[in-house]
Amino acid sequence: MSADHAEHNGNGGAAASAATAAASPGGVAAGSDGLVRQPPKRTITLAHGSGGKAMQDLIRDVFVAGFDNPLLGALEDQARVELAELLQRGDRLAFTTDSYVVDPLFFPGGDIGKLAVSGTVNDLAVGGARPLFLSCGMIMEEGLPIDELQKVVESMRATAQQAGVAIVTGDTKVVHKGAADKLFINTAGIGVIPAGVDIRAERAQPGDVIIVNGFIGDHGAAIVDARGELALQHVIESDCQPLNGLVEAMLETGVDIHCMRDATRGGIATVLNEFASASNTCMRLREEALPLREEVRGMCEILGLDPLYLANEGKLVAVVAAQDADRLLNAMRAHPAGGDAAIIGEVSADPAGTVVLHTAFGGERIIDVLVGEQLPRIC
């Protein structure tokens, strides 16, 4: 990002740099006839990415005002973080990034902004890190209503506040109509891992138990539902939420968490396959133990989808020694993000590298890594 600033931004605008490749030459919005027209006031235009006044106003009024913190407010080309402060919190830096392209931008239970903060916070938290700082890169499609952008920024602010992180640096780009879908957000995050915490996928051992912090598949189902093509009776809400508070509560128990990941795209099936292959063990799930909402199950029945592969945005899967499970579960259930936490299965030795589901019906099947996208079945 600093390179980007150096290249395009000589005016000290810390939070953003100019749109480049896709912006029209000269930084003004020109029609196909070449005539320059006054852009409509309340939508994003190419001028907002041109590096000029419109962009500076947008950064000041929307982003700097919205995210409001001294590191961002300094308006330098980069956020500057005191090392001493970090060193007090732990002995390793955790650094991660993720991009968010969800359609629709607003859905029951959340929006792209809440998602962009929670997702990156969670990627840090499940490694045991305490998330501290985020960056925010926005790619906006020309024509995006500014009040929608403001709603997204407000949602990012509220979620960052809830998670106790600051959005300290950023970037905006505007691209031509059709070159992006309304709004894409990238967030990167920095956190610090306390000494002694060692959470790694390869640490699962036979005899361990598998824990999830609540209902699975809500986010994936909410997005299908929100696209409005099914006209279902119930509104399904996304589980989108920051998990760092829950993880902190889990770490405070002193339990040695062997593995932990947040189950986003690809669902818990994908995370468990990662654990199984990294640790060369078998993850055995009990179908009747899986927390699954009736309405999510109903949608899966209609479309022939498997909730194990549905996306979550506020769910983590943890593997711990059996004797530690109750202590951890009690702490999780006492936290709002873990009220429905449950043991969903056990780790065994064989067949190594696989995930096996014991069906409620009495059979067994292998839960493999998803190939391609889950598509609704014909009949």
Add this chain to the structure above:
Amino acid sequence: MKFVDEFRDPQKAKLLIERIGALAEQVLKQRGGPIRLMEFCGGHTHTIFRYGIAGMLPEGIELVHGPGCPVCVLPMGRVDDCVALAERQEVIFTTFGDAMRVPGSRKSLLQAKADGADVRMVYSPMDALALARQNPDREVVFFALGFETTMPSTALTVMQARREGIGNFSLFCNHITTVPTIKAILDSPGMNIDAFLAPGHVSMVIGMEPFRFVAEDYGRPIVITGFEPLDILQSIWMLLKQMAEGRCEVENQYARVVPPKGNAAALKAIAEVYEIREFFEWRGLGSIDHSGVRMREGWAEHDAERKFPIPNLKIADPRSCQCGEVLKGAIKPWECKVFGTQCTPQTPLGALMVSSEGACAAYYNFGGIRQVQEKQQQAAAETGEGTA
């Protein structure tokens, strides 16, 4: 969940498994070798794998997974035709989701979409008709596929289009028929299936009568079966009971849905819009007489085959592919030469690896991991030897 959990009760399953075990012992004693039961329908295959039913059955009962997955048996040439239609500027090509991934000789619909074709996934043909209504300046083509189960819905949709005067809506008809295909399997050399689970939703439309020949002419018991796991177990029990008692009949396990005479209104709609083709090409099975339908001439204005030029090229199945033998039960999926090596769900060579309902994909995804690993180790060992 109401009307679902009742059909997945593990206690009832246990009871049925015990009864199946007792009957199987009796039948196996009478005849020696294993009992081979074919479920024709891909929906049944899906249920069997999803609930792990094969592993619950007593030894000596083998389930052979038939060709009843309409997505799997679609020949490459037809997928190429879909892609050609989808690539036309004026066309919005609409399809059920799982048909998007089926590989053609050039590309799948999913790839065509990525390359810029306007391909849209819909949940019902009526959604496609709605698109035609909303886009009067475009031609909306719906990829009509499936057995008799989906024929009434596509037939009723074009009838609706005609009533409303929506001229920019057409079907690319790839519907296939069940009965000639079961007959082709029964007639194939080396056929060793002892009894059949007949497709429940097809029967809901066509009734019980069309399956009578299986029992009467070929001496194979057949039970029309529902799609919940207890349905499957009960039907297996009913088949074994017929065998134990020396009976050979068409029975209806799925009576809560299937009327003996089928659905008269649905059959009327099918007859009004569709007529039997002389033959239809199947992936894995080759050409089967009377196994497909096309739209009648009176529906030409809604028939994509008449409205647009269709390449209609025949593309042969890959030579190494043994789908036909798997479909007929002659070999198990993992016994195929290319299973899990050249042919995987990521890069399917054969029909049965294409959709999650295909027998090979189901084995690969749900159960056959050990066979896959053995196969890969074997292949690695062979290459090792080859290069040594």
